[in-house]
Amino acid sequence: MTKQELFENIKKKKSFLCVGLDTDIKKIPTHLLEEEDPTYAFNKAIIDATAKYCVAYKPNTAFYESQGVKGIIALEKTIEYIRIKYPDQFIILDAKRGDIGNTSEMYAVSAFEHLKASAVTVAPYMGEDSVKPFVKYPKKWVILLALTSNKGSADFQLTEDKAGERLFEKVLKKSQEWATDEQLMYVVGATQGEMFAGIRKIVPDHFLLVPGVGAQGGSLSEVVRYGMNSQCGLLVNSSRAIIYADNTREFAFAATAEAKKVQAEMAGYLEKII
Ligand SMILES: O=C(O)c1cc(=O)[nH]c(=O)n1[C@@H]1O[C@H](COP(=O)(O)O)[C@@H](O)[C@H]1O
Secondary structure: HHHHHHHHHHHHHHHOEEEOOOOOOOOOOOOHHOOOHHHHOOOOOHHHHHHHHOOOOEEEEEHHHHHHHOHHHHHHHHHHHHHOOOOOOOOEEEEOOOOOOHHHHHHHHHHHHHOOOEEEOOOOOOOOHHHHHHHHHOOOOOOOOOOOEOOOHHHOOEEEEOOOOOOOHHHHHHHHHOOOOOOOEEEEOOOOOOOOHHHHHOOOOEEEEEEOHHHOOHHHHHHHHHOOOEEEEEEEEEEEHHHHOOOOOOHHHHHHHHHHHHHHHHHHHHHHOO
């Protein structure tokens, strides 16, 4: 998907919501455990319940890998279901990859050729040759970790060099030599609030993937205030707050209601730019 196509979808849906498919077998409604593939059954119901209100899905591979082969099959089926039934959805494989060049090439084959995701999250710390294999695929995206939502983000990302430049700022600057804003996005946690203003000075045009609203307590209004650009430039993820809004047989209705609520707030913010 191109950047323009993503923006068109955002305008059409009046939403920049990404629903995180962090499907934990221990948290899904118990009646689904009778299904042949409970994870897939849950995902399918969540996707059908939320597709109208979001522009992206983000399955986090940890939740699937933790179930072994069964989980990987559920992940493959989930991505294929989205691709076929909702082809305008942007699919982010949240795997936080990155390794020496020939290994990253294999990660890229897995994400883009095998699973056919639109984007993959990548850790930047092994540098250029660990990231470049992912940008060889036209219309596919790398989403580099810049300033993450967790407490530990301060341990390395906020450390400064002698000139006062912080490590995440270096990541934002240096990585622009590797790909353009047509293939490169950055992860910035919703919990980072005003930091978005400084980030926008370095990357005014890039899309940012913003996890951390909902269960982690980040503020959507602050993210928009400091982070939105003229093409929206934001994909805001919420996982647990939407997919586990209810764990009875009514879970899909509750997911719809949560997604719709976030989308309605987003529609208000988008009025400023569309
Ligand atoms: O790369 C990510 O998506 C990510 C980066 C980050 O800084 N913080 C963060 O929470 N995430 C992911 O975003 C999702 C957040 O889930 P909820 O807190 O349940 O909405 C999880 O899949 C996390 O792994």
